[in-house]
Amino acid sequence: MADVAARAGEPSTSSGLVGGDKFERRTATSFWESQQRWLDTGQMRARGNVDPQPTGPEGPGIPTNLSPAHIPGPGDEASEFAIARILWNYFRTSLSPTFTGGNLNEEESKTMTQSIRASTAETHETSPENAAWFRYVLGQYPTGVTLITAAPGDDEPAGMVVGTFSSVSLDPPLVAFMPDVRSTSWPKIRETGSFCANILTAGQQDVCRAFSRKAEDRFSANHWADTPSGSPRLEGAAAWIDCDIEDVIRSGDHDIVIGRVRALGVGSSKELPLLFLRGGYGSFTIPSIISPATALTRHVKAADAARPVIEALAEELKLEVLVSGVVDDSVVVLTAAGVDSSPGGSPSRVGVSFGLAAPLAPLHVAWAGEGAEKRWIDNAREVVGKIDATLAHAELEQVRSLGYAVSVDVGAAAEFERIVHVPSDTAAPDLSGVLPLLIERAASSGPAALDDPAGVTSLHAPVFDSEGQVAVTLTVNGFSGDDSLARLEDCRDRLAASAAAITQTIGGTPPSAIAP
Structure with missing residues (x-):
């Protein structure tokens, strides 16, 4: 003591x-x-x-x-927590926080x-x-x-x-x-x-x-x-x-x-x-925060390469920028910058996770093959009972064509924020309230795009690995739903450029259809 x-x-x-x-x-x-x-x-x-x-x-x-500070967990003899401690020390030293005041x-x-x-x-x-x-x-x-x-x-x-x-x-x-x-x-x-x-x-x-x-x-x-x-x-x-x-x-x-x-x-x-x-007295300024979860070891390279890029992007756009990866059919936020820009005032997005179910997070599925597409749709079906696979496939085709994804519907975004606001180690967020809203919107309006900027809440771009698969995704979050088309297009272009830069840094290869 x-x-x-x-x-x-x-x-x-x-x-x-x-x-x-x-x-x-x-x-x-x-x-x-x-x-x-x-x-x-x-x-x-x-x-x-x-x-x-x-x-x-x-x-x-x-x-x-x-x-x-104490990080609860089993003793060092447990291999998974030994790895966790190594990762935590690695991430902790890479945060570069500044004491102010x-x-x-x-x-x-x-x-x-x-x-x-x-x-x-x-x-x-x-x-x-x-x-x-x-x-x-x-x-x-x-x-x-x-x-x-x-x-x-x-x-x-x-x-x-x-x-x-x-x-x-x-x-x-x-x-x-x-x-x-x-x-x-x-x-x-x-x-x-x-x-x-x-x-x-x-x-x-x-x-x-x-x-x-x-x-x-x-x-x-x-x-x-x-x-x-x-x-x-x-x-x-x-x-x-x-x-x-x-x-x-x-x-x-x-x-x-x-x-x-x-x-x-x-x-x-x-x-x-x-x-x-x-x-x-003082406080930290945290340009970005990164998750130490052990299951995310394969995302370390991409997440670490993304950190300085998203810090700069968040500062330029004055919006929240997230880096997400997929672990066991769940989308997990790995890194976050500009978290104080979040309209909901979330203290940190890092560690937030949700199920990979249609029509959520289509970028993680669009280039992953038929098996991944089927599982994505089946996951949604387990939540809502019934889903039109044609709409889900149309969403994926739209993403492959554009090279990025758009999230719309302020109401659905608010419900999503509510259910994933606090990270949990024990239970996945209940998507039964948000998936029906998104599915209903897709049925009435088709795949989301910037053609109609009303209701746009976030933009997403893929970062590819050396095998042409999505390693992580970048999300610009925090739009009001009333942003102008010019503003959204500028954010989209900057987001795409940032994703391309990270892809290049990690030696990734984007699909030829969206290669620069």
């Missing part, structure tokens, strides 16, 4: 960040000088999620502890580093006994910022900000956070037997500060909803997880609180979560 020990400048559970807002106005040098004074006088401990204390020259202790500028960070090095020059720089050095090293690890709330009986609600919230287990669904044993808020939460973890967004720094310094209006100044446990849920949070306290384990100067999840959900905000790193 060394990971959960104290670190410099991490959000506390209910303490002020070095006296609340004063932290932003203090220089890095004065910060570390004050910490060294505390060490020298024996007044400072490595503080973690701790409420304001009367000791110390400048208010409460520095927020401290941190636990690494924060309270320390480059010169202050440099000064802080020099100060810490100077303070440890005469000691063992690798020794965890030096609390300031310990915090500084642990401060290199970024954390999310989570508000833990509870409603203790007739008393006022309780709340504390933590940087130690983490997932623990999928089966049963368990999470955890680690408060300092000296916290005055944690006993109130423990007494209720339940809590709600509210994941703060980058725009909720004021909420974090209000709870850190125990502002009198910290609850009244915000909007709240109830959870099944009765704990307050912060409206506008990136996500919320309602839990019953399953277990509490003492570990050093912190408790490890295990919560069994009752209910959970995501918020409506498009903002990314708030992060804390090296004493400053």
Whole structure:
């Protein structure tokens, strides 16, 4: 549990960040000088999620502890998860996220580093006994910022900000956070037997500060909803997880609180979560996100080649761009760029999957042969009971002729968004509500095309492998249904050019009918 020990400048559970807002106005040098004074006088401990204390020259202790992100799954001895970990490390290092925001500028960070090095020059720089050095090293690890709330009986609600919230287990669904044993808020939460973890967004720094310094209006100044446990849920949070306290384990100067999840959900905000790193708040900018699923190993080359291309395309078009592949008769979103452009505010498309059933995703079937076409139609028949194969074949012929696909029908698109909004590991989305809408539209209007731009919601283009088969598809998503023909044609041309560029990069060979 060394990971959960104290670190410099991490959000506390209910303490002020070095006296609340004063932290932003203090220089890095004065910060570390004050910490060294505390060490020298024996007044400072490595503080973690701790409420304001009367000791110390400048208010409460520095927020401290941190636990690494946990990816639930079997042990490393399971080969499929060993592969998953390799892929995850590969994809994680290729994301190139950028930390934006924060309270320390480059010169202050440099000064802080020099100060810490100077303070440890005469000691063992690798020794965890030096609390300031310990915090500084642990401060290199970024954390999310989570508000833990509870409603203790007739008393006022309780709340504390933590940087130690983490997932623990999928089966049963368990999470955890680690408060300092000296916290005055944690006993109130423990007494209720339940809590709600509210994941703060980058725009909720004021909420974090209000709870850190125990502002009198910290609850009244915000909007709240109830959870099944009765704990307050912060409206506008990136996500919320309602839990019953399953277990509490003492570990050093912190408790490890295990919560069994009752209910959970995501918020409506498009903002990314708030992060804390090296004493400053900020957030990530994520040009693209890529799925680490083990079954997608054969798509790695195409998905990785697509990443910089779709980032540029999403930026040019100001729309969402997705890369999808087929795994076991399911279409899976492998990579996404411009996800904040999604009209539905989806936090991430990556991992979303749905059945490969007519008339959905015709690009994955159009060049795959008669067997694939039959299975595509049969999959739809299992959902809706009856389907006109002639219409399905006409859709495929249209795709082969144009070299791209068009999705229309705003109503069907809205229903599709609803059923695939949250990725699932256990169940495929129920297509029984969306397939009839698409089939009815095809029966009345024929295969979709840009001849009539009304109702167009997305455009799709294929990326081919070396055998002339579709490796992945690109989707430009987020049209309103009222876009002009000129706008749609421009997006189509840029999309086609991007798909062709990726095909060339991976050594693919498009069918002669649509070769450039």
